[in-house]
Amino acid sequence: MISNKILIVDDEIEIIELLETVLKHEGFSHIFHATTGTEALSLLKALNPDLVLLDVMLPDLSGHQLIKEIHQHRQIPVLFISAKTEEFDRLLGFALGADDYITKPFSAKEVAFRVKARLKTTTKTIQFGNITITDGIVSKNNEPLDLTAKEYKLLMYLVRHANKIVSKEQICHEVWGEDYFEFDNTISVHIRRLRKKIEVDPSKPKHITTIIGLGYKFVYKEGY
Known part of the structure; x- marks a missing residue:
């Protein structure tokens, strides 16, 4: 089993469940989730995750606001997941410090492999x-x-x-x-x-x- 802690932040329960299922199948055993930015901030402090899968559009804080908060405290990989597919949105995500930008709809298995690849470059x-x-x-x-x-x-x-x-x-x-x-x-x-x-x-x-x-x-x- 993979010991890295993954935090999924998305307001769509179906997407959370899909990602959790695939990540568990790939060997991740410590997967947590939040459906709001406020809840995510609390979990970030309590869990100190190794990687965050972050939706751009949340009901309270935006993903853009949240990534700024994350990087004020720790430089952990953040992978945006978003329905916003325009070039401007992707470039903005990278400009804010995202390590990857995945557009919806997506292949959950591909997301899992991207998570693994990103963790390999940060744990050494x-x-x-x-x-x-x-x-x-x-x-x-x-x-x-x-x-x-x-x-x-x-x-x-x-x-x-x-x-x-x-x-x-x-x-x-x-x-x-x-x-x-x-x-x-x-x-x-x-x-x-x-x-x-x-x-x-x-x-x-x-x-x-x-x-x-x-x-x-x-x-x-x-x-x-």
């Missing part, structure tokens, strides 16, 4: 220099760092592509869910803030390096 402990990343928490010298949702997502994108050059266009598309146009300064600002938080000497970064004319490279070596 990553360590470089005096930085440790585990269970969605980034620590420096064993002290948790105060990263914004976007800073965390940017860092994890760079880490997943360690020792490879990634362009600003790629970063913009994957982290912001937007085309690169007019995002050059935004990316530079976030890179600068990340360096201040994780590098020993931000003016001479060892990990988040600039490759002039090409983009950035996250340098990772065992024990480095």
